[in-house]
Amino acid sequence: xxxxxxFMPAARLAxxxxxxxxxxxxxxxxxxxxxxxxxxxxxxxxxxMADQALADARQAESDIHKGEYLGPLHGIxxxxxxxxxxxxxRTTGGSKxxxxxxxxxxxxxxxxxxxxxxIIIGKAHMHEFAMGPTNVNPHYGPACNPWxxxxxxxxxxGGSGAAVAxxxxxxAMGSDTGGSIRxxxxxxxxxxxxxxxxxxxxxxxxxxxxxLDHAGPMTKTVEDAALMLNALAGYDLKDPASANRPVPDxxxxxxxxxxxxxxxxxxxxFFDGLDPEVAAAVDDAIELLSGLGMSFTEVDFRDVEHVAAxxxxxxxxxxxxxxxxxxxxxxxxxxxxxSRLELGKTMTATDYLRAQRVRRLICEEYASLMEKVDVLVxxxxxxxxxxxxxCGEVLGVAGGADVKMVLSALTRPFNVTGAPAxxxxxxxxxxxxxxxxxxxxxxxxxxxxxxxxxAYQTATAWHKRLPxx
Amino acid sequence: MAGRPSGEITESTLVETAxxxxxxxxxxxxxxxxxxxxxxxxxxxxxxxxxxxDIEPAGIFIAGREGxxx
Numbered sequence: 008x009x010x011x012x013x014f015m016p017a018a019r020l021a022x023x024x025x026x027x028x029x030x031x032x033x034x035x036x037x038x039x040x041x042x043x044x045x046x047x048x049x050x051x052x053x054x055x056m057a058d059q060a061l062a063d064a065r066q067a068e069s070d071i072h073k074g075e076y077l078g079p080l081h082g083i084x085x086x087x088x089x090x091x092x093x094x095x096x097r098t099t100g101g102s103k104x105x106x107x108x109x110x111x112x113x114x115x116x117x118x119x120x121x122x123x124x125x126i127i128i129g130k131a132h133m134h135e136f137a138m139g140p141t142n143v144n145p146h147y148g149p150a151c152n153p154w155x156x157x158x159x160x161x162x163x164x165g166g167s168g169a170a171v172a173x174x175x176x177x178x179a180m181g182s183d184t185g186g187s188i189r190x191x192x193x194x195x196x197x198x199x200x201x202x203x204x205x206x207x208x209x210x211x212x213x214x215x216x217x218x219l220d221h222a223g224p225m226t227k228t229v230e231d232a233a234l235m236l237n238a239l240a241g242y243d244l245k246d247p248a249s250a251n252r253p254v255p256d257x258x259x260x261x262x263x264x265x266x267x268x269x270x271x272x273x274x275x276x277f278f279d280g281l282d283p284e285v286a287a288a289v290d291d292a293i294e295l296l297s298g299l300g301m302s303f304t305e306v307d308f309r310d311v312e313h314v315a316a317x318x319x320x321x322x323x324x325x326x327x328x329x330x331x332x333x334x335x336x337x338x339x340x341x342x343x344x345x346s347r348l349e350l351g352k353t354m355t356a357t358d359y360l361r362a363q364r365v366r367r368l369i370c371e372e373y374a375s376l377m378e379k380v381d382v383l384v385x386x387x388x389x390x391x392x393x394x395x396x397x398c399g400e401v402l403g404v405a406g407g408a409d410v411k412m413v414l415s416a417l418t419r420p421f422n423v424t425g426a427p428a429x430x431x432x433x434x435x436x437x438x439x440x441x442x443x444x445x446x447x448x449x450x451x452x453x454x455x456x457x458x459x460x461x462a463y464q465t466a467t468a469w470h471k472r473l474p475x476x
Numbered sequence: 477m478a479g480r481p482s483g484e485i486t487e488s489t490l491v492e493t494a495x496x497x498x499x500x501x502x503x504x505x506x507x508x509x510x511x512x513x514x515x516x517x518x519x520x521x522x523x524x525x526x527x528x529x530d531i532e533p534a535g536i537f538i539a540g541r542e543g544x545x546x
Contacts, residue, residue, distance in 0.1 A: 218534075313526065316519040334499075342508075349509055350516055352497040353490075358520060363533035365523050370534060 009037040013174040014473060016227040017234055020177060021079035024071055031071075031082030034177075035064035035126060038084055042129070042175045045476055049151045051160075051169040053089050053099055054130040060084065063126040070124075079234045081124030086176035088164045089130040090137060090213035091117050091222075100213045101133040101163075103146045103339045114211025115243045116180060116222055123238040128176055132166025137182060137215040138326060138344045139163060140190050140414040141398045145341035149395050152194060153474035154440050158392035161191035161414065163215075167225045168195035173476050178235055179225040184215045185318055186387075186418025188223050189430040193387035193443025196432040196472065198460065199225045200232040201418075203451045204425030205250035207236070208243035214329050216322035217248075218363075219422045228470055229431060229460040233257035236453065252451070260454035261461040266300025268459065271380035273308040277417055282390045288434030288442040289386045292463065296384065299462055306380060309372045313365050314420045315412065320354060320362035327351025366423050373424040377449045382459055387430040387443030389413055417445060427453040431460045432469040439475075485514045 012020060012034040023029035039057050046052050067082040087093065090100045092110040099105050117127070132150040134142050142150040142165025150165040152158040153173040160169040164181030168191030171179050181188035183201040192199025200223050207222045214220055224235035237258060242251040272278070272293070278286070297303055327334075327348050334352075337345055376383075393410050421428040426447055433444035444463070448456040464470050490510055494501050501509070 310526075313523060316523050319516065320520055320523070337500075337502075346509060346512055349494075349499055349501075349505070350513055352499040353493045353513060360533050361523050361528070362520075364528045364531045365526060366534040367531055368526065368528070 009033040013038050013041055015177070017079060017083045017177050017231040018228065020083060021081070021234075024082045025076055027072060031064040031067045031126065032061070034082070035060050035084055035128065038128060038175065045173055045175055048156060048476065049153055049169050049173055049175070050148055051132055051150055051166045051173065051175055052086070052129040053101070053132050053147055053166070054097060056096060056127055056129050060126050060128045067124055067126065077124035080120065080238055083125050084128040084177050085120055085125045086129055086131040086167055086170040086179040087117065087127060088133050088167050088179070088181050090133060090182060091180055092211040092213070093117060093127065093130065096130065098130065098213070100137070101135045101144055101147065104333050104336060106146070112211065115208035115245060116239050117211065119238050125238070131164070131170050131179060134163035134165065134187075135341050135344045136213070136326075136330075137163040137184060137187060138347055140186060140411055142166065142191070143395060143398050151395070152392050153476045154196065155392065155438070157394050158440065159194065159395055159398060161194035161392065163187040164225060165191045168192055168197060168199070171195070171197045171225050171227060172474055174473070177227070178231055181223060181225045182212055182215075183221045183223060183422065184219045184322060185422055186415040188221070188225055189387050189418045189428060189443070189445060190414050192225055192430040194392040194441065196441030196469070196474070197225060197227055198229050198232050198429065198431050198470065199223070200236065200429045200453070200457065201421065201427065202236060202240065202453055203427045205248050206451065206453065207239045208246040208249055210243055210245035214325075216325040218325060219318065219322055221422070229429065229457055229464050230258065230261060232429070233261055233457050233461070236457075250451070255454055257454060257457055260458050262458060263462050263465055265296065265459055265462045268301045268382065268455070269380045270296065270301050270303045271306035271376065271383045272303055273306050273311070273383055273385060275307055276311045277308070277385040280389055281386060284434075284436045285386050285389060285391065285442050289444055292433040292444045293384060295466060296459070296463060299466060301459070303384070304380065306376055306383070308376055308383075308420065310365070310369050311420050314369060314423055315416070317362045317365045317369065317423060318419050320358050321366065323347055323351040324354045324359045327354070369420070370424050373426065381448065381455055383447045385417055385445045385447070387445040388417060391436045391438070391440035391442060421447050424450070426450055427456045429456050429460045431463055433463070433467070434469060435472070485510070485517050
């Protein structure tokens with residue numbers, strides 16, 4: 008029974024814990040054994056908090072038995088991407104620069120998860136300083152994909168994705184600046200939700216690019232993402248981007264009813280250069296959603312071709328600004344991150360402001376587009392997970408583009424707009440690698456995005472498959 | 477280099493740009509960075525094709541506006 012608990016989504020565990028039919032101690036014990044067995048193979052965790060997690064599990068069990076049940080995250084093990092500040096626990100950012108850094112406070116999101124009764128089980132591996140989509144990391148080795156350890160799990164929240172997919176955590180936190188929740192979500196076959204900019208506090212999350220960074224959940228199911236968002240969302244005075252507005256109950260939004268919702272298919276850009284198996288899986292998903300009563304129309308997301316240059320200019324400038332105190336230690340960065348920071352130093356103020364002006368154009372175009380439809384439906388990534396040894400290469404897809412650009416081409420637009428975007432698994436390649444479907448919506452319309460994803464999962468079983476580890 | 481959307485990036489422009497930016501270029505860095513900077517500048521030059529008259533920059537840290545991030 009204890010092993011079975013590791014594979015269950017949080018919503019199911021919550022019901023078992025609430026009714027005292029299962030024990031958080033049994034779950035955490037079994038999960039720690041699983042981590043001990045699998046982490047040498049997958050490298051999903053940089054720090055495992057075994058003693059603290061077991062102590063927290065005992066406390067949770069005792070509180071629940073006393074009738075002090077805190078809600079659906081009580082007793083649920085959470086992996087934190089290692090850029091979430093944790094009081095008294097090292098937070099490396101996947102870097103050598105911060106290898107021994109121990110913060111003295113928790114990120115706002117970590118405090119909220121703890122207040123909801125969640126158990127922090129460890130700090131998950133990541134691309135160095137979140138500056139890349141592969142999780143190939145020169146300091147700690149690559150994280151590996153549970154569906155095929157020779158492949159990347161995606162990044163930058165690759166450890167979080169691998170941990171949830173391999174049931175080494177029930178849920179996880181990622182961060183997303185150009186797709187870093189959705190890319191590993193897609194490549195690892197789990198749900199990943201990038202909330203609307205401003206909905207979830209970024210305070211205490213090591214920044215990559217202030218105006219593009221989002222914090223959000225990575226989970227086995229969309230229902231779990233909604234449960235997480237219920238605990239995470241809300242105004243935070245400590246985050247200058249935090250939105251002071253009412254927060255709905257995201258789980259209540261999962262009505263299963265999508266009939267009448269209007270979906271846009273932005274064929275140009277989002278459906279260009281797709282791997283044939285990705286294209287087929289996404290077509291099937293569209294057909295299924297259509298069968299559930301959603302209407303689909305082809306739309307054009309104008310200026311989307313400028314997203315890559317816009318995000319490059321903004322994120323490299325902002326990242327280099329954040330890293331200025333460490334730039335006298337350039338030899339301590341990995342080669343790809345070092346080059347980005349050096350190139351960031353060559354950006355001018357007018358480069359940055361031009362990109363922010365183009366960004367306004369793109370945001371206005373997106374707002375106009377979303378007056379016609381309720382959501383956009385696209386592939387999450389053009390290709391399935393590349394092999395680790397391919398990640399410095401140029402791929403023969405999408406015009407022979409660099410693998411890193413290919414991985415983030417379809418996710419970045421929603422960082423520029425700040426709009427909510429979700430990935431859910433929608434199939435597998437013949438080689439057994441997951442394929443992701445992306446659903447994006449209007450700003451602060453996360454409920455609709457989650458509702459569509461949940462309805463899709465109610466009608467399919469892709470999210471129930473387990474990797475062969 | 478602002479305002480030079482199509483200017484050719486050479487070793488000497490990279491070295492001069494780095495010098496102005498206060499970036500020390502150690503051994504091997506010019507060779508490593510030059511092709512990347514050329515690609516970057518080529519990408520960024522596409523933004524110069526747009527008509528941005530009357531378009532103000534998106535603001536950062538202003539959440540809550542419907543439909544846009546800025």
